[in-house]
Amino acid sequence: MCNLVFFSRLPSETKEILTMNPKLTKYQEKQLCSFLGKVKLRLLYKASVHTFSGTVFHQICDNQGPTISVGYNSSGFVFGGYTSKDHDVAKNGQFIHDDNAFLFSLKLKNSVKYPVINFPNAVKIHHNCGPFFGDDFVLMYDNTAIAVSKPGSHYNFNAAEMHGNNLNLSECEVYKVEEFITLEKPWRTILWETERRAELMESIKLYKPTISSVGQARVLLIGPVGSGKSSLFNSINSIFRGHVTSQAISGSSGTSVTIQFRSYSVKDGRNGKPLSVVFCDTMGLEEGRDAGLHEDDLSSILKGHVPERYKFNPLAPLQADAQGSQQTVELQDRIHCVAYVMDTCKVSVMSTKLLEKLAAIRKSVTLLGVPQLVVLTKVDEACPWVADDLRNVYESQYIKTKAQEVSCQLGVPMSCIVPVKNYSEEVELEMNCDILLLSAVIQMLRFADNYFDDVSDQGKQD
Known part of the structure; x- marks a missing residue:
């Protein structure tokens, strides 16, 4: 489930962009969705952010269509109600007919649903109260x-x-x-078979850059803080290790967990030889110019001047001729493909400043002729239907819409966008997750080959 947005229905003088983290767990969301069928939940109102106010509840939640209202108490109970009808303060004091309304209580086992028994009086509207179900149950009574x-x-x-x-x-x-x-038709065809997983793994194991002087294709991972860059490498590495592992430091901090430039090789098994692909991890992107990865550092990374374990300093980026930088740079030291790692849940809520920073970075990468693609992470959190079955990812209109949104934001074609699910909670590998991750790696290697082809063509012209 996504981290959510906005205060869209308040008066203009009080509107502001807010980020809200749902208190519902994925499991609880799944329980609620099981009561309703093929649906997803989008957080509109959170009392700890918007205040415990029936008045504000109506300003934000009226005329939004079907809603689920959830209450939490200090005893650990999670409970509330659903209505398929609009809340509408203009109908203050009136009852709303709703055959589909119900109350509920969520538990680890045997969650309970209480259907409405008096349909004409299923929901009541009161301007000073929150969600009001008949005369039986109210959340946020009298503000x-x-x-x-x-x-x-x-x-x-x-x-x-x-x-x-x-x-x-x-x-x-x-x-x-x-x-x-x-x-009606998946927006991309993919085979969900064990044999396909094996084919993808074998292709990656056999891959060699098309230029013999380059031993490994170097893929740079760039993305906002918390997008899952380090987790992406860990997930890919896990597939070839044969179990879920965590070599690169990852986490969910509000600031970048990665503070050094690191390059990670993927090994074929625990004691196997490194494959011909290296993933380079960078500091996460943040809004301000003086926070997160600096654009000048990015340029140095792309050109191969940044040494291993260089510690990023947003206030003082590394200069190409500075002491400690790599002065002599070969083609094998450069970046051959850039992968923008984006959290699907946050595509719609990226700030203008962050989008401007991404645009500037993309321009720099383009000028250096480095191929670029986008990896959409956390598709399962963005779409519960995909969470139920990862094979639904290319049949989900919601995921396709997010991909199209990223395509417009970054100016990349849809063919350059690949959705994945990183390993986060799992302790065992899962075939469908592996197939998405391996398919993303294949695209990265194809893009790296495009870079090598351009270099070869340039050399022939020279």
Whole structure:
């Protein structure tokens, strides 16, 4: 599930861009979606961000269509209600007919759904209250962090079972429920077979750069903080190691975990020889010019001047002629392909400053003639339907839309965008995950060959 955006329905003088992290776990989201079918949830309102206010709830959540409202208490209960109808403060004091409404309580096992029993009075609108289900259940009563629970007349539920009789809310969230639009035809054809996995692995093992003086193709990973650059290498390395491993430091810090320039070879097994591909990891991109990877450092990396384990300093980028930089540079030291690693969940919420920085970087890379592609990570978090089955990735309209959005933002064709899922929670390899990752590596090597071809052609002209 994505980290989400915005305060879109507040008055203009109070609008601001906000980043909200859903409190719902992936497992809890999956439980809720199982009640509703093929849907995904998009966070609209979070009380700890927007305040425990029924008034603000209506400003943000009215006329959004179907919504799931979730309450949390200090006893660990997660509970709430669903309506397929609009909340609309203009109907203050009125009941809304909804055959599909229900209340729920989420548990590790045996989560409970309580269907509406009085359809005409399923939902009530009150300007000072949050989500109001019949006269039985309210979240954020009278602009406070309090729930109201009176089972019986509209919904038949057990209060102790539902929320443990603890009506003090520690958090309240409202999610827009959106149906998945599946494509009639996948936007890219891929074979999900064990044999295909083996073929991809063998192709990568046998790969050799087309220029004999270059032993390994060097792929530079660039991306915003938290996009999954280091995890991408770890995931690819895991496939060839035969188990999930973590060589490159990765994490979810708000600032870059990678602070040094590192190049990582992929080995064919634990004691095997290095393959003919090297992944170069950089400091993550951040909004400010004086934060994250500096554009001047990027230029030095592309040209091969940055030594191994060079410590990045956003305030003082390495100069090509500075002490410690590599003065003598061969073709094998340069970067042969750039892969922009982007979090699918954050494609729509990248700031203008970050997009401007990416545009400047892309321009620099283009001027040096280095081929570029985009790796979309966390496709499972972006689309629960894909999380259920990774083979749905090319049938998901949502993932295709995100790819098209990235295509427009960075000015790269769709053919240069590859979706993947990194290994994050898993401890065992999974075939479909491997196939996406290996397919991405194949594209990187093809792009590196394009670079070598250009070098060879230039040499013939000279």
